Amino acid sequence: xxxxxxxxxxxxxxxxxxxxxxxxxxxxxxxxxxxxxxxxxxxxxxxxxxxxxxxxxxxxxxxxxxxxxxxxxxxxxxxxxxxxxxxxxxxxxxxxxxxxxxxxxxxxxxxxxxxxxxxxxxxxxxxxxxxxxxxxxxxxxxxxxxxxxxxxxxxxxxxxxxxxxxxxxxxxxxxxxxxxxxxxxxxxxxxxxxxxxxxxxxxxxxxxxxxx
Numbered sequence: 360x361x362x363x364x365x366x367x368x369x370x371x372x373x374x375x376x377x378x379x380x381x382x383x384x385x386x387x388x389x390x391x392x393x394x395x396x397x398x399x400x401x402x403x404x405x406x407x408x409x410x411x412x413x414x415x416x417x418x419x420x421x422x423x424x425x426x427x428x429x430x431x432x433x434x435x436x437x438x439x440x441x442x443x444x445x446x447x448x449x450x451x452x453x454x455x456x457x458x459x460x461x462x463x464x465x466x467x468x469x470x471x472x473x474x475x476x477x478x479x480x481x482x483x484x485x486x487x488x489x490x491x492x493x494x495x496x497x498x499x500x501x502x503x504x505x506x507x508x509x510x511x512x513x514x515x516x517x518x519x520x521x522x523x524x525x526x527x528x529x530x531x532x533x534x535x536x537x538x539x540x541x542x543x544x545x546x547x548x549x550x551x552x553x554x555x556x557x558x559x560x561x562x563x564x565x566x567x568x569x570x571x
Contacts, residue, residue: 399553403542406472407492411501413469416462425458427451475545484533486523490514491534497521 416423427450479485489495490509494502497517509517511527518525525533542550 397549397553398557399542399546399550400538400557403475403538403545403550404492406468406545407476407488407538407541410469410472410476411493413465413472417466417469420462423458423462425455425462427454471545475541478544479537479541482537484537486518487514487530487533488537490517497523 476488479488486497489499490497491511491514494506494508496502497520511530515525515527515530518530539554542554544550546553
């Protein structure tokens with residue numbers, strides 16, 4: 360082998376770049392695994408359950424107390440160290456500002472959820488989302504905050520009464536398919552990785568009803 364064909368030795372800078380690239384690839388893989396361990400499907404379910412309450416808050420802000428209830432002297436707060444005692448007006452203003460920020464956060468979460476939900480609202484299968492998560496009856500009417508959540512068996516019976524004859528298994532499949540698709544809409548690649556990771560785990564465990 361002549362000198363031109365001999366492999367060139369890497370410089371210290373090239374070796375450093377190679378090691379940095381390997382470390383970066385390992386970090387990306389680790390982050391992907393961590394994201395896959397987060398159950399984004401369950402997170403999407405929690406967002407769906409909170410959806411009706413957030414819609415109500417947005418449509419009826421007057422029901423959300425922005426101002427302290429009762430007399431100002433009844434309001435108390437621990438002042439920051441060294442700041443001295445806060446007067447009643449300052450405390451009331453802080454309370455009101457905190458409530459406004461909390462309200463804005465709830466509206467923002469609703470907008471995010473709406474983005475993930477909107478593409479599926481016109482699908483016939485979406486009725487399972489309305490009844491199971493939004494606490495609506497088969498006619499789309501909210502059942503009230505005190506109503507006991509539907510079981511799949513109850514949903515199946517109520518749908519049969521309006522001419523939609525579907526088994527509990529079918530309804531569960533509708534729910535799982537829609538929530539998976541919403542999860543990807545909501546969380547993107549992280550949501551897809553989370554679902555894929557759990558599907559693989561269920562297959563390995565011999566569970567054919569993954570996420571159902």
